[in-house]
Amino acid sequence: MNGAHDLGGMHGFGPVVPEPDEPVFHAAWERRAFALTLAMGGWRRWNLDMSRSAREQMPPAEYLSTSYYEHWLYGLERLLVEHGFVSPGELAQRGPGERPGAPVALKDGALGSEGVPHLLRNRRAARRDDPVPQQFQVGQAVAVKNLHPAGHTRMPRYVRGRRGVVAIAHGVFVFPDTHAAGSGTKPQHVYSVRFAARELWGPDASGQDSVYVDLWDDYLEVAS
Amino acid sequence: MSEHHDDHDPPHGGDHPIDDPDHAPLTDIQLRVRALESLLTEKGLVDPAALDALIDTYETQIGPRNGAQVVAMAWTDPAFKQRLLADATETLAELGFIGRQGEDMVVLENTAAVHNLVVCTLCSCYPWPVLGLPPVWYKSAPFRSRAVIDPRGVLRDFGVELPEDVEVRVWDSTAELRYLVLPRRPVGTDGMTADELATLVTRDAMIGTAVVRSPEPSR
Numbered sequence: 001m002n003g004a005h006d007l008g009g010m011h012g013f014g015p016v017v018p019e020p021d022e023p024v025f026h027a028a029w030e031r032r033a034f035a036l037t038l039a040m041g042g043w044r045r046w047n048l049d050m051s052r053s054a055r056e057q058m059p060p061a062e063y064l065s066t067s068y069y070e071h072w073l074y075g076l077e078r079l080l081v082e083h084g085f086v087s088p089g090e091l092a093q094r095g096p097g098e099r100p101g102a103p104v105a106l107k108d109g110a111l112g113s114e115g116v117p118h119l120l121r122n123r124r125a126a127r128r129d130d131p132v133p134q135q136f137q138v139g140q141a142v143a144v145k146n147l148h149p150a151g152h153t154r155m156p157r158y159v160r161g162r163r164g165v166v167a168i169a170h171g172v173f174v175f176p177d178t179h180a181a182g183s184g185t186k187p188q189h190v191y192s193v194r195f196a197a198r199e200l201w202g203p204d205a206s207g208q209d210s211v212y213v214d215l216w217d218d219y220l221e222v223a224s
Numbered sequence: 225m226s227e228h229h230d231d232h233d234p235p236h237g238g239d240h241p242i243d244d245p246d247h248a249p250l251t252d253i254q255l256r257v258r259a260l261e262s263l264l265t266e267k268g269l270v271d272p273a274a275l276d277a278l279i280d281t282y283e284t285q286i287g288p289r290n291g292a293q294v295v296a297m298a299w300t301d302p303a304f305k306q307r308l309l310a311d312a313t314e315t316l317a318e319l320g321f322i323g324r325q326g327e328d329m330v331v332l333e334n335t336a337a338v339h340n341l342v343v344c345t346l347c348s349c350y351p352w353p354v355l356g357l358p359p360v361w362y363k364s365a366p367f368r369s370r371a372v373i374d375p376r377g378v379l380r381d382f383g384v385e386l387p388e389d390v391e392v393r394v395w396d397s398t399a400e401l402r403y404l405v406l407p408r409r410p411v412g413t414d415g416m417t418a419d420e421l422a423t424l425v426t427r428d429a430m431i432g433t434a435v436v437r438s439p440e441p442s443r
Contacts, residue, residue: 008345008396010369016381018361018428024283026360029257034282034357035275036261043269052347068348068363073257080264090263107268116277120286123317125327126400154398156345158372170328170401190399192330201373209392211372214399 001150002157004060009158009201030069037076042111042119045083048126049180053152054078126173128187134217135189140166141223142193144215152180155219159211163223164195167212175216188217287356290321291404292425294354296418298331299409309333312404316354326353326402332395333406334432339390340405341379341432343371344397351402355427362431372396382433405430410438 007013025031041051054075056063063071080086106112111119136142146161147153154176168191175186192212197205250258264270294316298305308315312329316322329351332340344350345368350358361367370378375392379385386392395403407429413421416439428434 005346007365007368008343008371009373010365011373013364013366013369016361016364016367016370016378016433018382018433019359022359024287024357025279027254029251029254031279031283032257032261032275035278036257036264036270038278039270039274040264055347064365068360070253073253073260077260085267085269086263091260104266104268106271110269110271111274112271113273113277116274116281119324120278120281121323123322123327125324127328154346156396156398158345168330170399173400190401192395192401194393205373206376206388206392208389209375209394211394211396213396214401216399 001056001152002148003056004058004063005056006157008156033069033073033076037072038119039111040076040080040085042115043085043109045085046079047179049152049174049176050182051075051079052176053180054082056152126179128172128174128185130172130187132172132188134169136166136169136191136217136220136222138166138169138191142166142191142220143223144193144219145221147219149177151177153177153219155215156213158200159193159195159213159215162195162199164193164199164213166191167194168192170214173216175218177218186218190214190216191220193220282352282357286353288354288427288430289422290319290356291351291354291427291430292422293418294319294321294404295406295425295430296422298406299413299421300418305406308406321353323353325349326351328401329354329404330401331404331406332393332432334408334435336408337389337391338393339379339386339432340393340395340403341371341375342395342397342403342405343368345369345372346396346398349397349402351404354404355430359427379433382428384433384435405432407432407434407436410436412438412441 055071057078058071058074077091081088081091141163143163144155144159144161170190170192172187173190175188178184178186193215195211195213197209197211198207200211265272298308308331312331316329334340348358348363350362367378372394375394376386397403407425410424424436424439426434426436429436
């Protein structure tokens with residue numbers, strides 16, 4: 001979707017301001033929101049593309065005025081309701097941060113602390129072994145299709161319609177557009193495509209600089 | 225439902241000194257997260273001890289020291305560097321630096337002619353096993369918007385001025401590949417061990433927004 005999350009190339013956000021000796025988390029709620037997201041992800045009712053897609057549903061003005069872990073919290077609440085873990089009423093009627101009552105037996109499938117190392121040692125995410133043909137070769141000139149899907153996509157706006165050269169072929173991965181929609185993994189090849197800075201940003205860009213973007217077969221066509 | 229306005233501790237996890245100072249009112253977002261954790265705990269869907277373990281992992285175990293160790297090894301062991309550049313995923317896995325948000329790794333070598341810079345314009349993808357969780361600036365709109373259109377300006381925000389003839393390559397992490405920059409080894413480090421070198425390597429240098437500085441001369 002052409003959302004506020006697709007930030008590449010926008011102006012007006014000001015300088016990057018690094019924080020010296022920055023802590024991993026800046027507030028206790030950030031810690032808990034982070035951990036709740038990973039723990040609920042452990043139920044495997046949704047995939048990473050669905051998580052990203054849920055965060056992208058935040059209205060644009062709100063997205064740009066809130067922090068990273070607020071995006072995560074928004075996405076988590078949305079997925080919890082969509083997948084029936086909680087009702088909208090339960091979220092709306094929640095009290096002002098009450099403690100849980102008596103300890104509750106953990107349901108089968110919930111992440112226990114002993115399962116944490118296994119969850120984080122994950123070695124396989126989106127890569128697949130499917131023998132799908134590779135559509136493009138390293139060194140080949142390609143163009144990004146001019147597509148504007150209303151759903152989740154990993155094709156940033158700033159490369160659509162632009163021409164580049166395949167720099168690295170990374171192998172076969174699930175396709176985020178369909179994976180986020182729950183309509184299949186549609187495995188296909190992913191490439192790092194090199195775009196000259198001037199192809200993306202015009203003659204004022206540096207002549208030797210470039211941007212590499214990871215793109216799937218379905219986003220690309222042979223450059224005419 | 226009982227209310228505990230007087231209670232400033234999160235539901236679980238004990239000591240959280242970085243906010244919830246004594247007697248400060250809880251903000252909306254603190255209340256919202258606490259209520260959500262309570263709700264999910266009462267339903268038996270999450271184990272607060274597992275949340276504590278997840279947090280502890282990224283606060284104390286997985287961070288940029290992992291990546292710094294890799295960089296120092298690459299600077300001191302040519303065979304390791306060669307394997308790292310050829311197959312980062314397997315080479316890092318041998319060191320145990322593998323896992324969530326680092327399942328498929330690529331290492332990018334900075335040279336006298338090429339400077340690499342990593343961004344994720346669409347969210348904030350970042351190589352967790354080698355660098356930990358990303359800093360706020362990496363997740364911020366200023367960095368995500370400008371890194372691809374004005375990388376040299378972003379580098380100047382970090383105090384880095386690259387010569388015009390150096391080629392800047394920006395890598396936008398739009399897929400599930402995760403990128404680690406192998407910075408240039410600074411001059412004046414010839415006799416140093418890998419452990420000593422690792423102390424010089426900063427997180428930002430492994431993202432590409434900094435260069436590794438030579439050690440201060442000892443007096």
